[in-house]
């Protein structure tokens with residue numbers, strides 16, 4: 001349970017592709033590092049921004065949560 005780091009909303013918010021080099025997004029309590037994705041360049045993905053919990057926005061996407069499979073979980077959102 002406690003083997004992955006925990007980060008606050010505020011900490012996540014700075015990893016938005018604008019303020020710091022890291023680009024992180026949260027989905028269902030887990031934080032993914034999408035810094036290497038061409039589709040999240042500068043923290044923007046279609047009309048969505050990184051650095052936040054996008055759990056409820058996935059329903060607007062033309063894809064499922066399977067898109068997260070290739071990304072590493074780097075933490076848990078608290």
Ligand code: HEM
Pocket residue numbers: 025027034036037038039040045046047048054055057058059060061062063067068
């Ligand atoms: C209008 C809303 C959205 C559109 C049009 C959109 C579109 C796309 C497209 C076309 C891809 C390419 C791969 C695929 O289709 O499987 C993709 C990948 C991805 N999307 Fe979205 N998406 C949207 C919303 C979201 C949201 C809300 C999230 C997060 C909860 C998300 C997370 C991702 C991730 C992590 C990938 C994989 C990126 C990669 O492989 O480099 N998307 N999206």
